[in-house]
Amino acid sequence: MSGPREVERFAIAGFRGEFEPRFRPAELEAAVRRLTDPGAADATLHWGRNYIYRTALETAAGPLAVAVKQFRG
Numbered sequence: 001m002s003g004p005r006e007v008e009r010f011a012i013a014g015f016r017g018e019f020e021p022r023f024r025p026a027e028l029e030a031a032v033r034r035l036t037d038p039g040a041a042d043a044t045l046h047w048g049r050n051y052i053y054r055t056a057l058e059t060a061a062g063p064l065a066v067a068v069k070q071f072r073g
Contacts, residue, residue: 041053042055053067
């Protein structure tokens with residue numbers, strides 16, 4: 001069993017979250033803006049009260065496929 005993972009928390013532009021430092025994008029705020037834009041989706045997984053879509057996070061190691069869930073009011 002592995003120990004606790006290291007995470008870095010963020011809160012910018014009305015969004016909050018966390019990520020492992022090895023996946024930190026060079027421009028965090030720009031990456032958050034792009035990832036939270038449904039127009040950046042590669043594929044829609046669910047589009048109802050909440051949005052779930054697939055996109056890519058650009059990292060120093062290359063693009064990483066991610067799923068984004070936006071909670072709507």
